[in-house]
Amino acid sequence: MTRIRIKDILKTEPQGQQISVKAWVRTFRSNQFIALNDGSTNNNLQVVVDFGNTDEGVLKRITTGAAISATGNLVASLGKGQSVELKASSIEIIGDSDAEKYPLQPKKHSLEFLREIAHLRFRTNTFGAVFRVRNSLAFAVHKFFNDKGFLYIHTPIITSSDAEGAGEMFRVTSLDILNPPKNETGQVDYAQDFFGKSTNLTVSGQLEGELAAMAFSDIYTFGPTFRAENSNTARHLAEFWMIEPEMAFFDLKDNMNLAEELLQYVIRYALDSNGEDIEFLSQRLEEEEKQKPQNERSEMTLLNKLKFCLDNNFERLTYTQAIEILRECNHNKKKKFQYLVDKWGVDLQSEHERYLVEKHFKKPVILTDYPKEIKSFYMRQNDDGKTVAAMDILFPGIGEIVGGSQREERLEKLETRMKEIGIPVEELSWYLDTRRFGSCPHAGFGLGFERLVLFVTGMTNIRDVIPFPRTPKNCEF
């Protein structure tokens, strides 16, 4: 008999039809009721043991975590917790699970503990919900861009460019690190390395993405990126997934519009297709918040927060306006910021971003037109000579979720800026070719996928929204 997924079984009208299910045991109560889960939904299927047809030996092997197969009739449940249940005529143990050794117990576990057994945490309610939502969001990203006619471009994972400037890189080499070949000056001779030169893992696909946009007009990348920064926070990973669209003939405003539309689209998609999972996560969060003192609790539930994002436009303002607001706010005047906001040109600290998003506007904020000194070389210089056409989208509880800009398309301005900051122009000659041949205004942004998943699931540590997190001093599994 064909296996039916539990998600589909639970939607079926129970008429005593015979069905077969294969899944894992979550709990076994009263020596009679098995809560079965196959990962297709957060809800379990209740299987009722028929004592006449089940021998004692099999009953003993129905333990938490065991894989079993059950066949029987689907009927309306006599109990209160569920609408349907499977009256099992036969139960078969597919894979035993020694309850004494199985780390997942039918009880609440801390997220920190589950992180240590990341290979098993998929089997919990919380992580089941998180990774189903993650899947929906990933699919929604592709659907959004595909529906708009964007081309999905695969940019390289290994790169020879070390001029992207987005952070420390992981070196890729096949040389013997204990005894590397040296050149005349005593340096490691990368000419003898696999690629004949020094290579690294990519920190961003943007520059390659721009090349493609200069032919296909609208493209996006969605792939892993790597940063060897020694960042120990709940918002950083050494290996994370990034979405980087790049659009020819777009200016900064078009760029912002697209980013906002994308974010709202994927949040709506997740709510529509994984409403139950998000509902579960929302309730989980509410329970957790009850442990906190009143003033630390969030004003909105996760569900309301997500709906609020869909119903309200993101607040847009320039860096200069933000500095004004911060300088004039009572918080600053009462010297409650650790870093006081005094003059134009300083980089915003995360306490300032949080104030703007969580206290002042109470909604997502798009900040634009930053001072050129604190932004990257490729951002388009504004006419004021001081700022660049950059935009950051700040989300409550997350901080920067999107960073983007209109790109500098004028060859001379770009080259001058690169020389000012000390970026080797010759090494990026291939990049500058886009400005030499048929250059045009274009724009793009990077969206940190895990930060998006954080926001939509309401989780607070980024290590809990990627299956196997890579962080400093941690590369398990």
Added chain:
RNA sequence: UCCUUCUUAGCUCAGCUGGUUAGAGCACAUGACUGUUAAUCAUGGGGUCCCUGGUUCGAGCCCAGGAGAGGGAGCCA
């Protein structure tokens, strides 16, 4: 990398001013249970008190060094 808190049973934690045999709840095992909802009841087993060194008659507790984790900051997505 900096600041800060923590590390005791499988998990979550308690452990007084340094003092005898280190505790609880849950989990697990055994038994009971034919309508349970993280079932319930009874009984039972379970410890490298993170590691190394020191102080002391005596260290889970004090001191030094190290490792790991949480929270905050910087860097960023």
